Amino acid sequence: MSIKDNILYFDKQLKNTPCRLVAVSKTHPVEVIKEAYDAGHRIFGENKVQELVDKYALLPHDIAWHLIGHLQTNKVKYIAEFIDTIESVDSLKLLKEINKRAEMVNRTLPINCLLQISIADEETKFGMSYEEAVALLQSEDYRNMSYIRITGVMGIATNTEDEGKLRQEFRYLRECFHNLKETFFFANDDFREISMGMTSDWKLALEEGSTMIRVGSGIFGSRNYDK
Numbered sequence: 001m002s003i004k005d006n007i008l009y010f011d012k013q014l015k016n017t018p019c020r021l022v023a024v025s026k027t028h029p030v031e032v033i034k035e036a037y038d039a040g041h042r043i044f045g046e047n048k049v050q051e052l053v054d055k056y057a058l059l060p061h062d063i064a065w066h067l068i069g070h071l072q073t074n075k076v077k078y079i080a081e082f083i084d085t086i087e088s089v090d091s092l093k094l095l096k097e098i099n100k101r102a103e104m105v106n107r108t109l110p111i112n113c114l115l116q117i118s119i120a121d122e123e124t125k126f127g128m129s130y131e132e133a134v135a136l137l138q139s140e141d142y143r144n145m146s147y148i149r150i151t152g153v154m155g156i157a158t159n160t161e162d163e164g165k166l167r168q169e170f171r172y173l174r175e176c177f178h179n180l181k182e183t184f185f186f187a188n189d190d191f192r193e194i195s196m197g198m199t200s201d202w203k204l205a206l207e208e209g210s211t212m213i214r215v216g217s218g219i220f221g222s223r224n225y226d227k
């Protein structure tokens, strides 16, 4: 199947659902991203700042770029001007820097941020505990931020084929979302995203309430990291 076919396939699968597709284009060249763009797709995800900055410069500017990988505080400045959503906010310190840099470049729209919650048991995966997310939202610092908007939560499930385990992790993230929604975002429509599900598990994630699936190889084919 061509990239265009893949985009149309996901359009069809997600039609009449509240879920949207983030096409994860990391490691793939801009020509390939352009194919998805020409098929009508506008939301793309990258996990490395430098790669994202390079691609941003070469592609149409109506793309909504999502940063989905761990973000170091000292790199926020490179993307503050154009990033649509940072899905991987995992500390108050990082959120403060995002807010500061967005203010410095005079953003007209706030930067959308998702709180990354660790839901897998692999320790290598970044993310906050639910309690850390609560502490962040209770902080004085957060209340004073006007250049960011927290639009939901994100999680990366364990890399496993165990459907029961995956469902359990997705359900946990959904539960975190609902608890945070009730406590901090009641009647605030900005907080509405549950970003979960990738190529191997997006169908399960969708069934468990995902509003944003992040699919890479399922659209662009396998990644070659040696290039």
Ligand SMILES: *Cc1c(COP(=O)(O)O)cnc(C)c1O
Binding pocket: 024, 026, 047, 068, 069, 156, 198, 199, 200, 214, 215, 216, 217, 218
């Ligand atoms: C690479 C990546 C994806 C996409 O992975 P695929 O298995 O290729 O769909 C999704 N989310 C994050 C955070 C990633 O780093």
